[in-house]
Amino acid sequence: MKRALIVVLLMVPALAQASNDASERQAETHEIAIRAEQFSFTPNEIEVVAGTTVRLIIEAVNVAHGLAIPDLGLSAVARPGADPTVLEFLADTPGRFQFTCSVFCGSGHGEMLGVLTIVPASGVAQREGPDRVDDLAVDLVEPDFNLVTLPTTLRLPRNSLAFRLTHRFSRPLDGGPGDGNLLEDFFGFDSAAFIGLELRYGIAPGAQVGVYRHNSRNLQIFGKYNLLWQRSDREIGLDAYVSLEGTNNLRANRSPAVGVVASKRFGERAAVYVEPMWVGNTGRQLIHPEPLFLSDEKNSFLVGLGTRIRVRETVNLVAEYVPRVSGFDNGDDHVSLAIEKRAGGHLFQVNVSNGLGGSPAQVAGGASVDDWFIGFNITRKFY
Ligand SMILES: [Cu+2]
Known part of the structure; x- marks a missing residue:
């Protein structure tokens, strides 16, 4: 997630082109418009597939709002009356990530929450629900349920x-x-x-x-x-x-x-x-x-x-x-x-x-x- 490409600026077509050339994984872009108002995000649940470039187009209503995804190190601010702010990044780590408003906007500011789910590219996880997503990832140092005779703490995905x-x-x-x-x-x-x-x-x-x-x-x-x-x-x-x-x-x-x-x-x-x-x-x-x-x-x-x-x-x-x-x-x-x-x-x-x-x-x-x-x-x- 450290490698997440963060671009907080108005869209520049040339940049999209450069991003497309960088690797095939980035060739797919998922564009999502988000409306930020007192005190909610619409939509507040976003699901994207790992490996795609995500472009959040954030529009603020009445007052300035921020959208931060702390676990991915991402943050952007949108202002009312201005062009929507674009927050673009490579969704490369499967998981569920909470996003919040990062600009104090009034009494309900703390309730401005949402969840970004990055599902693995395999279609299985998409069909079967987000709780399986992390359990499906290979853990390199805990690849098995046992050492030789002793059990490990490896989780087994539900229904597997x-x-x-x-x-x-x-x-x-x-x-x-x-x-x-x-x-x-x-x-x-x-x-x-x-x-x-x-x-x-x-x-x-x-x-x-x-x-x-x-x-x-x-x-x-x-x-x-x-x-x-x-x-x-x-x-x-x-x-x-x-x-x-x-x-x-x-x-x-x-x-x-x-x-x-x-x-x-x-x-x-x-x-x-x-x-x-x-x-x-x-x-x-x-x-x-x-x-x-x-x-x-x-x-x-x-x-x-x-x-x-x-x-x-x-x-x-x-x-x-x-x-x-x-x-x-x-x-x-x-x-x-x-x-x-x-x-x-x-x-x-x-x-x-x-x-x-x-x-x-x-x-x-x-x-x-x-x-x-x-x-x-x-x-x-x-x-
Ligand atoms: Cu806010």
Whole structure:
């Protein structure tokens, strides 16, 4: 929006020509006449498509009025009796932007408000409403709903689906009894795998629900609600997360979980996560049972820590560490490292982890004490 072209002057035909030549995106101009009077703008709701040049032609009635769009750094003043003022800019950032009167014009001055909506060029958002607009944009440092096992604060557009496949090869990277060498076993890709299939759906703005079915016959249902959405560098993101899972398709060993996902994005470079979570009935489905049980606690409290660092335009490094700070803690704490590539709505991630699980109870149940496993996650967004 910093690049917004601002021209506050009477129209000069030559300028329009120069603007047309500057790029094809600017070739389309959307001209809108706005009448400013005490104390309203007509119209007060404007919708334009991203990539078009917007030309607001502002006419003031009786007294001088201003039209300011603070979030876009735009402002212009119109005077009665004079030619209309032209405020021209390139609408390049999708979103909803409030505009106000910027010249005090009387007792109702504060009520002179309007909204400019810049919708993405894709027709889908235009058809389906403005609340989906921002959720459809690709977030470069938060491109997925998960790190490796931990959730992120990525919002899922309302009425949209996302699918994820998790795959962990069970052959340890340093071999196991009776295994050939790592290369002959193709890094474990020959071996049996723990596979999870996940489908999630956006039920409302900021709210999503999903199911995750693991081939250990564990079935998890979960929900996530976005409480805080990081819109600037000074803010943070915060999601509430709830989950219920159980073996034998949720019939046995049920394990609830509740927690929050706090995120902080650093520009387009990195994001970090802190995720305190309580997981109940943790010790019922151990993928890596270690002989030494140090506690007969049933529940775990864990704090997931993670980061995603963008190292190339569409390539990220991901790391997560999930210490259990109290309660049941058989085995080691989960550690995962990954490299991933985003291609449109696809994300392909190769990961190495000391655990084979993916759900909260599987992660809280502990990782292997001495083995590491290779795996991958694939996400597909259907929007
Ligand atoms: Cu005014």
